[in-house]
Amino acid sequence: MESEELLNLNNGEGGENKAKKVSPLVSLEKDLTFYAESIKEVAVEIMVEGISSYPIFIAHQHEVNIGEIILNRAELNTEWTIQASTLEEFVQKGIINPDKKEHFLKSYKKPDAFMCIFVVVPEGANFVYYPYSK
Numbered sequence: 001m002e003s004e005e006l007l008n009l010n011n012g013e014g015g016e017n018k019a020k021k022v023s024p025l026v027s028l029e030k031d032l033t034f035y036a037e038s039i040k041e042v043a044v045e046i047m048v049e050g051i052s053s054y055p056i057f058i059a060h061q062h063e064v065n066i067g068e069i070i071l072n073r074a075e076l077n078t079e080w081t082i083q084a085s086t087l088e089e090f091v092q093k094g095i096i097n098p099d100k101k102e103h104f105l106k107s108y109k110k111p112d113a114f115m116c117i118f119v120v121v122p123e124g125a126n127f128v129y130y131p132y133s134k
Contacts (some may be wrong), residue, residue: 024121027079028059029130032117035071035082036132039115042070042084047111052086055111056127060120066093090118 032039043055058067059080067085071078087104090096095118096104107127108116114129 024061024079025119028119031073031078031080031082032059032115032130034078036115038071039082040132043111043115046084046086052088053111054087054105054108054116056085056087056090056116056118058083058085058118058120062120062122064120066090066095085118 039057043057046052046055056067057070058064059082061073061080064083066089067083069081070084071082073079073081087096087101087108091098091101109129114131117128117130119126119128
């Protein structure tokens, strides 16, 4: 899923003018732009050290029990905390079903050009691929 889809930029509400609530994902895009260089460094480190060929970053505003914190929103005065993980940990913890691993790999974008972000919000969670430079 692309960031535009999660941000609901093309609002197809059939002409109804509902009061728009600003999505928290708008602030995520701002933070990802700010964090991009640091996230890319960690992704490269994960791959070069042979930890995984598939780094995954978790973006959240609460607390999650996967990966390691690399960018703490409280320390950086931002909206989102980012944790680093891998495809292997996602499979091990059952977030990605082993039967769905191949399907996930087919949609996984080049980690040197895109960060793979697992966005966790109160309504649920989903994968987003966000380019390192926009």
